[in-house]
Amino acid sequence: MPLVGFVLLTAGNAFFVAAEFALVTVDRPEIDRRAAAGDGAARTVRRALHELSFQLSGAQLGITITALLTGYLAEPALARIFAPALHPLGPAADRFTPFLALALATLLSMLFGELVPKNLALARPMPTALATARGMRGFSRAFGWLIRGLNNSANTLVRRLGVEPQEELASARSPEELGLLAAISARAGALPPDTAMLLRRTIRFGDKRAAEAMTPRVDVIALRATASVAELLTLAQHTGRTRFPVFEETLDLVTGVAAVPDALGVPLANRARTTVASVAREPVYVPESLDLDGVLAALKAADADLAIVVDEYGGTDGVVTVEDLVEELVGEIADEFDPDAVDDGGPVELTVPGGERTVLVDGVLREDELVEQTGFRLPEGPYETLAGFLMARLGHIPVAGETVEEGGYEFTVIEVERHRIEQVRVLRPEEPGDDA
Incomplete structure (x- = not known):
């Protein structure tokens, strides 16, 4: 009977862990859409998200209770199972059995009660949240008085530290986070690269002068x-x-x-x-x-x-x-009146002897454009453009053919007009395996 209790308590611990991780990773807009369409479980999840701190406190209480009871039941139950196998050790078996039982109970509880449900919730947050929503709601109602008491005590301590507790996670994202999300989506294939680039440039538009x-x-x-x-x-x-x-x-x-x-x-x-x-x-x-x-x-x-x-x-x-x-x-818009325009408005890719790949860029590129086209980030200094960086490194206005090396990149001045660097050829570092 204690062994059955151990299994049930481990399952209960897994339930609370899965519910906790699912609530903090679930897609909120999708929950709102399903709730608006009449999905009862989604409506329950949406209510839980509006009182997230309370729900997470409930999950933590459930995890604590099941973990304590699991340890209480597991050690004697598993000790009885190991006793016959360790009997030949004689009196020493009485000392080894509790440690072995505790180690195995901890391992099983950690694996099936913590890690498996956590990874499941992270991989499938939506179905996990929907599956655990009603159970968590019932537990929170049954132990609401205790959860609120513990939560209020914790909030009081947090306020003493000068921090105002939040009941739910902020769903808004900063421009930097949105730009990063667009880049990640493009790398994962969820967005076309051109669309991701347009999104990032749109997000950065208001920050430029x-x-x-x-x-x-x-x-x-x-x-x-x-x-x-x-x-x-x-x-x-x-x-x-x-x-x-x-x-x-x-x-x-x-x-x-x-x-x-x-x-x-x-x-x-x-x-x-x-x-x-x-x-x-x-x-x-x-x-x-x-x-x-x-x-x-x-x-x-x-x-x-x-x-x-x-x-x-x-x-x-x-x-x-x-x-x-x-x-x-x-990006750059090329038309019939732009004498140096290229067809796609982007950097010109060149193949030079030896098979090296280079990029021909404007000297007046700012850092964000330079990173976008070549991957090179300007070092700190009294300049804002590639041309300014090159003049600072050379110490004079360069002439065509002069070269600057920095961070594995090689910059060659191609054209100078009226003391202004018009075009620069950028030789990027070799990628690992290029010589293979």
């Missing part, structure tokens, strides 16, 4: 206020751009933004003598520190496609367009 998405000042194509509409149209034909900042004296004095559609509205005969200032629209200014959500809101409020990015001193730092914001989500 105007300075990170803008076209820097040195690359801004602008027109003096005295330039003619005809000059604007000619410039548009050569550059493929449709909007140009209009300035007086220097680019720090932007007075408007001239667009091709407005210029085309000027009669052909008047275009040579009509200034761009007369067709320019009021410029939209955004600080370089403004997040991209704010930049997008400013552009929408002004019904504009281009904003002037200004630094803390009021000087022009660059321009940011709607296309720049879209590219922060989907």
Whole structure:
């Protein structure tokens, strides 16, 4: 009879362990969906999740009770089973039997009462939670007074430590957790890589600043206020751009933004003598520190496609367009007007002699883009882009052909224009087994 009790108590311990792990790992949205569809067990699980601390305390109480009773019954029951086998040892058998019985009872209880139900609940949380829901509900009701008393005492001690106890787990996830979840889902094959990339970029969108998405000042194509509409149209034909900042004296004095559609509205005969200032629209200014959500809101409020990015001193730092914001989500957008564009808007894969795989990237890549395209993370330093890192390592503005090695990566400057590093070839470290 004690042996039967040991088996039943081990099963009871397994029940409480499975219920505990299932409650903390079950998919809550799926429980809500099933409960809304009329699943009674799912509704019970949902109620338990709303009082999770109470339910987990109940499971712990059940585990404690069954573990104590298991130890009380198992040792004498198993000792009687081992006694005949150890009888030849004589008086020594009386000393060895209790230890052997206790060791076996602990092993069986740990294996079948703890580890097996825990692993089962982690592998199949939904069916485990549904199967144990009503039993846990009944136990919690029967011993509710004791569970609440113990739980309240524990909460009092926790508050003394300066921490406010929580009745249920927070279901919200931080942006970092969501991004990590998207990456894990892509690696597991649950999400297409492109979809996972879009999700991660969307999550990071609001954390980026105007300075990170803008076209820097040195690359801004602008027109003096005295330039003619005809000059604007000619410039548009050569550059493929449709909007140009209009300035007086220097680019720090932007007075408007001239667009091709407005210029085309000027009669052909008047275009040579009509200034761009007369067709320019009021410029939209955004600080370089403004997040991209704010930049997008400013552009929408002004019904504009281009904003002037200004630094803390009021000087022009660059321009940011709607296309720049879209590219922060989907990556580089190549069109017929981008002279150096590649078909897929991503890094160019090159095969160099010896079979080494390299990547050709822009020198102005920021760290997040560099990690995304090459796997290399910029070391700490006074720079924000790959070009800044290379200039810091070399100590001067490089010329084409100069090389920097860092962390197993080799960076070769391919093109420099107007003191700016345009393109860099990145040679990544060999993967283990590449020479096999």
